Amino acid sequence: MPPFYRAYPALASRGAGVCKPARTGPYLAGMTGPALTHMEAETREAPDVAARLIERASKPLAELGARLRASPPRFAITAGRGSSGAASLFAKYLFEQHLGIVTASATPSLSSIYGGTLDLRESLVVAISQSGQSPDLVGYCRAAGGQGALRVGMINVAGSNLEGAVDLALPLEAGPEKSVAATKSCLAAMLLCFGLVAHWRNDREMIAAFEGSPDVLGRALALEWPGASDFMTGDAPLYTIGRGPGLAIAKEAALKLKETAGVFAQAYSSAEVLHGPFALAGPNLRVLIFAQRDAAREGLDKIAEAFEEAGSRAMLVAWPPNETQPAMELIGLLTRFYLLANATTLQRGRSPDQPPRLRKVTETR
Amino acid sequence: MPPFYRAYPALASRGAGVCKPARTGPYLAGMTGPALTHMEAETREAPDVAARLIERASKPLAELGARLRASPPRFAITAGRGSSGAASLFAKYLFEQHLGIVTASATPSLSSIYGGTLDLRESLVVAISQSGQSPDLVGYCRAAGGQGALRVGMINVAGSNLEGAVDLALPLEAGPEKSVAATKSCLAAMLLCFGLVAHWRNDREMIAAFEGSPDVLGRALALEWPGASDFMTGDAPLYTIGRGPGLAIAKEAALKLKETAGVFAQAYSSAEVLHGPFALAGPNLRVLIFAQRDAAREGLDKIAEAFEEAGSRAMLVAWPPNETQPAMELIGLLTRFYLLANATTLQRGRSPDQPPRLRKVTETR
Numbered sequence: 001m002p003p004f005y006r007a008y009p010a011l012a013s014r015g016a017g018v019c020k021p022a023r024t025g026p027y028l029a030g031m032t033g034p035a036l037t038h039m040e041a042e043t044r045e046a047p048d049v050a051a052r053l054i055e056r057a058s059k060p061l062a063e064l065g066a067r068l069r070a071s072p073p074r075f076a077i078t079a080g081r082g083s084s085g086a087a088s089l090f091a092k093y094l095f096e097q098h099l100g101i102v103t104a105s106a107t108p109s110l111s112s113i114y115g116g117t118l119d120l121r122e123s124l125v126v127a128i129s130q131s132g133q134s135p136d137l138v139g140y141c142r143a144a145g146g147q148g149a150l151r152v153g154m155i156n157v158a159g160s161n162l163e164g165a166v167d168l169a170l171p172l173e174a175g176p177e178k179s180v181a182a183t184k185s186c187l188a189a190m191l192l193c194f195g196l197v198a199h200w201r202n203d204r205e206m207i208a209a210f211e212g213s214p215d216v217l218g219r220a221l222a223l224e225w226p227g228a229s230d231f232m233t234g235d236a237p238l239y240t241i242g243r244g245p246g247l248a249i250a251k252e253a254a255l256k257l258k259e260t261a262g263v264f265a266q267a268y269s270s271a272e273v274l275h276g277p278f279a280l281a282g283p284n285l286r287v288l289i290f291a292q293r294d295a296a297r298e299g300l301d302k303i304a305e306a307f308e309e310a311g312s313r314a315m316l317v318a319w320p321p322n323e324t325q326p327a328m329e330l331i332g333l334l335t336r337f338y339l340l341a342n343a344t345t346l347q348r349g350r351s352p353d354q355p356p357r358l359r360k361v362t363e364t365r
Numbered sequence: 366m367p368p369f370y371r372a373y374p375a376l377a378s379r380g381a382g383v384c385k386p387a388r389t390g391p392y393l394a395g396m397t398g399p400a401l402t403h404m405e406a407e408t409r410e411a412p413d414v415a416a417r418l419i420e421r422a423s424k425p426l427a428e429l430g431a432r433l434r435a436s437p438p439r440f441a442i443t444a445g446r447g448s449s450g451a452a453s454l455f456a457k458y459l460f461e462q463h464l465g466i467v468t469a470s471a472t473p474s475l476s477s478i479y480g481g482t483l484d485l486r487e488s489l490v491v492a493i494s495q496s497g498q499s500p501d502l503v504g505y506c507r508a509a510g511g512q513g514a515l516r517v518g519m520i521n522v523a524g525s526n527l528e529g530a531v532d533l534a535l536p537l538e539a540g541p542e543k544s545v546a547a548t549k550s551c552l553a554a555m556l557l558c559f560g561l562v563a564h565w566r567n568d569r570e571m572i573a574a575f576e577g578s579p580d581v582l583g584r585a586l587a588l589e590w591p592g593a594s595d596f597m598t599g600d601a602p603l604y605t606i607g608r609g610p611g612l613a614i615a616k617e618a619a620l621k622l623k624e625t626a627g628v629f630a631q632a633y634s635s636a637e638v639l640h641g642p643f644a645l646a647g648p649n650l651r652v653l654i655f656a657q658r659d660a661a662r663e664g665l666d667k668i669a670e671a672f673e674e675a676g677s678r679a680m681l682v683a684w685p686p687n688e689t690q691p692a693m694e695l696i697g698l699l700t701r702f703y704l705l706a707n708a709t710t711l712q713r714g715r716s717p718d719q720p721p722r723l724r725k726v727t728e729t730r
Contacts, residue, residue, distance in 0.1 A: 279723055
């Protein structure tokens with residue numbers, strides 16, 4: 001059985017310790033910050049967010065699931081920017097893998113700048129937005145209104161413009177998010193997508209996994225990744241790698257590393273990384289691999305080995321065996337990763353809550 | 366009217382010269398290479414490739430176009446890895462913008478490793494592959510065979526496995542490609558996608574633009590980008606940026622910079638780059654913007670200015686005004702970019718034809 005954590009070459013044997021994000025005291029020497037960064041505090045709220053989602057979203061999800069079973073869409077479209085874009089990609093893989101529904105990424109520029117219309121008869125549109133304010137997403141959903149799509153919004157802030165532009169709004173239940181870098185709201189969106197698929201299939205095991213998510217997220221926060229802080233030290237650029245739904249996790253991780261820690265990181269599918277990007281393998285490139293326990297696992301191990309052979313440092317993280325569904329394992333790994341990104345950012349003398357040049361709401365047109 | 370070339374801060378005024386890739390003599394001092402690299406020679410074949418495509422593909426495209434008008438697909442799926450993946454994304458934007466057909470990226474892992482099936486009734490699947498050998502693409506198209514999709518392959522090598530797994534194979538007509546880094550075959554795939562849309566719409570102006578492509582590609586090879594070689598000097602990572610179909614060009618450019626020049630480059634939509642990635646803006650980040658002359662142009666100019674204000678060097682390239690269609694402008698810019706990537710690679714003491722660790726055919730499963 002493959003290990004659920006491995007660093008290549010074995011960092012742990014070289015004396016690297018367990019990653020322990022600071023939990024008390026001002027978060028940077030000489031700074032008068034809070035005891036926890038917002039990013040860490042909000043990540044640690046994730047099990048509570050999951051519990052609220054199960055309590056409040058289960059009934060609407062069951063109703064929506066029954067409606068979708070009764071009249072299945074011919075295809076789906078998911079929409080979101082930034083971290084919500086990662087959640088959208090996660091939804092695409094879940095819809096295709098578990099429902100057989102082809103899912104496209106929305107191109108909001110089509111309506112917002114090109115003024116075109118799409119044939120959306122019998123389609124499902126899922127728009128994800130923490131703030132619910134992005135003008136392009138709102139415009140996209142408004143334009144979809146006349147085209148025959150069922151529009152579902154996953155939104156954290158009640159009363160937003162997006163809420164008024166969809167047929168059904170599902171609250172993310174993440175509560176106020178103070179950190180510019182989204183964490184709990186992205187986890188909530190991924191959980192909600194998983195819950196939607198579980199109820200759409202009316203799949204007992206998936207529904208049970210959804211209802212067990214507070215436990216998974218709680219365990220995720222306590223997961224030990226020996227050597228992880230050593231691995232994250234330094235300026236070398238980094239590839240984050242996943243396969244299937246793991247690619248969405250890798251994308252969100254790369255975004256966070258850029259946004260908070262200032263590390264140049266890019267996500268790849270393990271199927272894509274050998275087409276060109278592998279040319280950069282070598283000592284000046286690190287590789288972080290998110291490996292769910294499914295048919296993709298063997299290939300992910302091989303990719304780790306290929307990079308190791310090329311001289312790169314690689315870290316592969318996975319979930320302890322046989323505890324939950326592969327997609328839920330990935331949400332757990334992302335939860336734990338947020339703590340690592342927070343700690344890495346602090347080590348680099350930066351504040352994860354206030355990334356340079358970014359605002360909480362980016363109003364893309 | 367905005368300029369069709371601009372470097373921010375204005376590099377040209379600081380005495381930077383016109384980029385002139387070496388055309389004669391061994392390509393690296395001390396090396397016994399050919400007079401031209403394969404990459405440069407193959408890029409320079411692009412106008413001939415376009416002429417062959419027009420001669421040989423126009424009739425099959427007209428027939429396919431008539432068939433698609435007679436029974437339009439409900440949605441489309443495009444598939445391809447590496448440079449063919451960029452051409453697939455180009456097709457997505459063209460299908461959505463000019464035909465209103467929602468287009469998804471294929472997830473070949475669904476059939477190749479997860480064994481799932483998709484509801485593909487009344488869909489169009491376009492698979493793009495230079496070699497026609499990728500097992501996952503072949504498997505995806507084979508699996509789609511029983512699901513009710515019309516499967517079109519765009520393939521450069523005759524008699525490939527992919528040819529046997531599609532309903533209609535359209536040859537890329539690029540001729541043998543010796544460079545590991547694809548150039549003319551990627552341009553051919555993008556031209557073929559443009560030609561398909563032109564004939565599907567039966568749009569006189571687009572068909573004329575397709576038929577004028579040898580001229581556009583010829584002019585592209587002679588395009589002057591003053592200061593470009595200065596801009597490309599150095600190790601600083603780079604964002605390539607586009608909007609709409611320009612994002613596909615930016616993706617291919619970033620892939621080439623990694624693959625050949627060893628520069629860490631990543632592509633972003635101008636709509637996405639302010640969600641997180643902008644945190645890395647500053648003197649250690651360069652930005653290369655591909656700007657077609659359409660409704661996206663104004664936003665692309667603003668992105669260039671935002672990065673310039675943050676201290677990054679930016680270079681925006683566009684096509685001389687009013688000569689052809691926006692999508693064709695972008696194919697021209699990519700043609701010219703290939704010469705720049707080739708020259709940059711040589712400047713860095715590398716061979717563009719033999720990127721480290723890569724093979725011509727990557728057999729992803």
